[in-house]
Amino acid sequence: MKFCSDCGSPVSRRIPPGDLLLRFVCDTCQTIHYQNPKVVVGCLPEWDDGLLLCRRAIDPRIGFWTFPAGFMEQGESAEQAAARETLEEAQAEVEITSLYAVFSLPHISQVYMIFRGTMRSADYGAGNESLEAHLFHPTAIPWETLAFPVIVEALRRYVNDKSRGVFDLHVGTVAPRKV
Amino acid sequence: MKFCSDCGSPVSRRIPPGDLLLRFVCDTCQTIHYQNPKVVVGCLPEWDDGLLLCRRAIDPRIGFWTFPAGFMEQGESAEQAAARETLEEAQAEVEITSLYAVFSLPHISQVYMIFRGTMRSADYGAGNESLEAHLFHPTAIPWETLAFPVIVEALRRYVNDKSRGVFDLHVGTVAPRKV
Numbered sequence: 140m141k142f143c144s145d146c147g148s149p150v151s152r153r154i155p156p157g158d159l160l161l162r163f164v165c166d167t168c169q170t171i172h173y174q175n176p177k178v179v180v181g182c183l184p185e186w187d188d189g190l191l192l193c194r195r196a197i198d199p200r201i202g203f204w205t206f207p208a209g210f211m212e213q214g215e216s217a218e219q220a221a222a223r224e225t226l227e228e229a230q231a232e233v234e235i236t237s238l239y240a241v242f243s244l245p246h247i248s249q250v251y252m253i254f255r256g257t258m259r260s261a262d263y264g265a266g267n268e269s270l271e272a273h274l275f276h277p278t279a280i281p282w283e284t285l286a287f288p289v290i291v292e293a294l295r296r297y298v299n300d301k302s303r304g305v306f307d308l309h310v311g312t313v314a315p316r317k318v
Numbered sequence: 319m320k321f322c323s324d325c326g327s328p329v330s331r332r333i334p335p336g337d338l339l340l341r342f343v344c345d346t347c348q349t350i351h352y353q354n355p356k357v358v359v360g361c362l363p364e365w366d367d368g369l370l371l372c373r374r375a376i377d378p379r380i381g382f383w384t385f386p387a388g389f390m391e392q393g394e395s396a397e398q399a400a401a402r403e404t405l406e407e408a409q410a411e412v413e414i415t416s417l418y419a420v421f422s423l424p425h426i427s428q429v430y431m432i433f434r435g436t437m438r439s440a441d442y443g444a445g446n447e448s449l450e451a452h453l454f455h456p457t458a459i460p461w462e463t464l465a466f467p468v469i470v471e472a473l474r475r476y477v478n479d480k481s482r483g484v485f486d487l488h489v490g491t492v493a494p495r496k497v
Contacts, residue, residue: 140324147328175392176390212354215424218422248393310397312397
């Protein structure tokens with residue numbers, strides 16, 4: 140951020156009165172421009188014993204597998220956002236059934252909220268941001284070609300829970316990929 | 319948003335190629351400025367049978383009661399944020415024990431993530447943004463002077479769960495106050 144989105148003047152980083160953190164503040168109109176973590180909503184779409192994943196058609200990690208997930212938008216609930224992403228990325232209609240995981244990714248200032256969802260039919264397909272979509276049996280998850288550590292973490296727990304027949308809520312922090 | 323925070327030129331609202339929603343897009347450098355919901359993290363700080371609330375010293379709803387809550391910041395986990403808010407607003411150190419509720423407030427594009435926390439000692443006090451802090455027995459919650467509908471909703475469920483001795487995870491949408 141270099142310029143004030145309200146008045147177009149330059150901004151500088153300083154700690155506003157009464158605050159504890161550096162913020163972008165307009166040198167002219169004094170507007171404080173807060174920056175905060177973004178919510179990524181995801182869905183684990185279930186059909187019989189299968190889980191619907193899609194292969195990314197966009198950067199980053201083009202060609203790698205993920206469950207439907209994306210940034211929550213203004214004016215929607217988290218559940219609506221998860222169902223919307225599933226429709227957009229995997230052309231599948233789901234009924235959201237429960238919150239499955241909440242993972243913080245502090246290194247990139249994101250919070251993943253991952254829901255389980257039941258597909259309303261066996262229909263699915265590749266949305267604009269996907270190369271393909273596919274129903275995977277839990278024993279056939281493409282572990283070596285998953286897109287992000289948070290996807291691996293959620294699916295690892297999901298497959299384990301499914302084998303036990305008990306789905307816990309998972310809350311925690313996911314670290315960046317080891318280089 | 320009137321000006322591009324990258325280059326200072328005017329922005330206009332349009333649907334970028336491949337997108338479905340109106341976004342602020344810079345007329346000069348074409349940067350797309352996404353706006354997304356903010357995460358509010360809250361904590362229900364417990365000490366014996368008491369719950370620590372604080373009375374707001376700032377607008378909106380100055381003088382009304384709330385549990386410690388505030389906007390999640392860049393680079394922190396949700397649990398860290400909830401503990402930080404508790405320290406800032408009620409001068410109490412807590413160990414976060416579980417995620418208690420996730421409430422979407424689509425009318426103001428916020429998601430509340432509310433944790434239970436155990437106070438590490440009986441020490442507490444009024445932080446800069448609070449007029450006072452007080453440990454309330456669940457039968458003595460100041461229902462008539464709570465700050466926001468989401469605070470009422472969370473405390474109503476918490477008091478009910480506590481009376482049953484079973485704490486469920488609560489996920490849903492909270493509507494605006496009826497006028």
